[in-house]
């Protein structure tokens with residue numbers, strides 16, 4: 053039976069970069085006889101415009117029925133002033149939560165062809181290859197109660213709750229250890245156990261899970277120190293596992309170390325490796341519609357999808373090789389362009405990957 | 410009447426670096442007729458050893474009575490396994506909270522003499538001069554309820570609460586705007602208003618306070634983006650104001666951009682500019698007792714104290730100049746040493762600053 057892929061182009065540059073990724077996916081489909089069937093829907097601001105909500109029930113139903121989801125990016129100034137309850141981001145948070153996509157994999161990989169793009173010194177980042185495993189459906193993003201209210205003295209106050217249960221921590225810790233097993237066998241768990249009750253439980257449970265992975269070298273680091281160490285000596289890390297909020301911050305910091313966030317894909321997986329795949333970068337409304345956005349992170353998200361959700365290693369490898377080939381050819385979109393390279397637009401870049409594949 | 414300074418050397422390298430800072434303070438005292446009187450007590454692990462708690466009531470009483478507090482650093486592996494309720498850090502959190510030291514100023518300044526020490530490319534960080542204003546007595550650090558419990562199904566869970574009231578946000582926002590007024594008139598408020606209720610209130614109140622500062626160019630940034638922008642282009646920032654947790658993470662990241670965290674002081678101020686002054690770095694237990702720690706951040710904390718709590722601008726300037734002079738002389742402790750400079754120990758560095766002053 054054919055595999056169903058739900059494509060959600062989203063907002064801003066989303067539709068442009070997704071068009072290129074779909075070209076690549078369709079070619080891989082033919083070439084490797086993957087038997088994929090694509091359908092399309094909206095998420096985020098585009099869904100607000102079409103359905104009045106950032107994630108419509110029918111879209112959620114399609115997402116549940118699909119075998120994997122490809123997402124562009126969501127959000128933009130157009131929806132900045134609307135009711136917070138239907139902001140584009142709420143659609144993203146809801147699909148993560150409803151589909152149980154708790155395991156967020158965010159690689160920070162430096163492409164040798166793009167070494168100069170980093171704002172860090174070459175010797176600090178050359179060969180950088182970190183994987184951040186972020187818990188994606190718990191913690192302060194979804195904790196209840198959360199409230200905004202007026203106190204008796206007339207003052208406003210608001211609060212959020214940061215909860216974690218043992219089972220939530222255990223399942224994401226396992227993802228961290230499993231990833232470390234197939235990489236360099238080093239896992240760093242990041243928390244703030246010197247201050248937070250939730251972090252103390254986090255650390256205790258990670259220690260328990262570690263017993264099942266005697267081969268893994270486990271360390272713990274406070275989040276403030278991790279933010280420093282990523283700048284000072286990022287190559288000390290192999291896999292980092294951390295909670296939703298810390299993972300949001302550290303994965304963005306880590307991806308920027310490479311200087312080419314336009315190159316980085318991500319995966320959000322459920323317990324059965326069903327996943328949603330999207331570029332790490334945002335919807336870049338400032339350059340939307342100009343045909344200059346970098347489609348490579350979305351194309352590499354296709355490759356991640358083939359690898360993690362469908363175990364199509366050969367096809368995934370082929371796409372990554374094709375991306376590497378176009379970089380070798382000197383083709384660059386504006387965000388990764390440097391002296392001596394050929395500047396190309398979104399479509400030309402997509403076509404080049406298709407040709408290389 | 411003479412001014413009372415309470416000196417808390419703390420743990421690890423604390424006593425060593427404090428000894429040098431006190432030498433400098435005493436010389437400034439004589440030279441500028443400051444009429445300071447020093448007394449000593451313990452905080453953190455040293456207080457656990459002496460009093461059984463990381464902040465004794467009598468120490469807190471002395472801190473309340475003092476006009477300013479100089480702190481070394483707290484914590485170390487010796488106290489890692491003790492009851493979490495009396496960990497060294499609890500003493501630090503308690504003194505901040507009990508004295509109402511809500512305004513934490515953390516400069517990230519690149520010394521031209523140390524430009525090479527940064528892991529970032531010179532053109533990205535040359536001339537870097539950011540001030541992070543961190544809220545220090547509220548948010549998730551102190552929010553109630555916080556609990557660790559066992560659910561009915563036998564599973565453990567734990568949670569923390571992140572609360573902010575209008576008045577807490579207003580007073581720290583004012584510190585941010587006031588600092589921006591005497592700097593480059595640019596303030597960036599960092600939050601996660603696309604996810605957190607507390608951040609939505611934060612943003613609204615900062616906007617309100619902004620009305621009193623029409624000269625200031627205010628911007629808002631999500632914390633994940635701020636973590637990226639600090640790596641990508643840190644010089645876009647002048648003053649950053651943010652909450653306790655985000656400030657903890659971003660100030661450490663920012664200080665590491667300079668490559669010389671051993672040079673960075675900090676101030677924690679109450680509503681009347683009474684303050685506690687301490688280096689940004691920690692207690693570095695790995696090098697404690699070896700006489701090799703860098704005392705300059707603590708010496709510069711003395712200068713910050715003179716400036717912010719006592720308005721002794723000439724004395725503060727003189728200390729900063731003396732530090733700059735010893736750097737010009739090529740003297741370096743191990744943490745900031747580079748080829749061609751003279752490596753010196755803690756005491757020799759302190760003596761050199763005294764001589765320059």
Ligand SMILES: CC(C)[C@H](C(=O)O)[C@@H](O)C(=O)O
Pocket residue numbers: 141144145300603604633
């Ligand atoms: C858009 C926002 C809600 C989201 C998050 O904070 O998770 C984004 O920053 C991300 O990291 O995917």
Ligand SMILES: CC(C)[C@H](C(=O)O)[C@@H](O)C(=O)O
Pocket residue numbers: 246247276498501502657
């Ligand atoms: C020691 C720890 C509790 C403290 C904090 O998180 O505030 C430290 O990291 C700091 O930034 O002063």
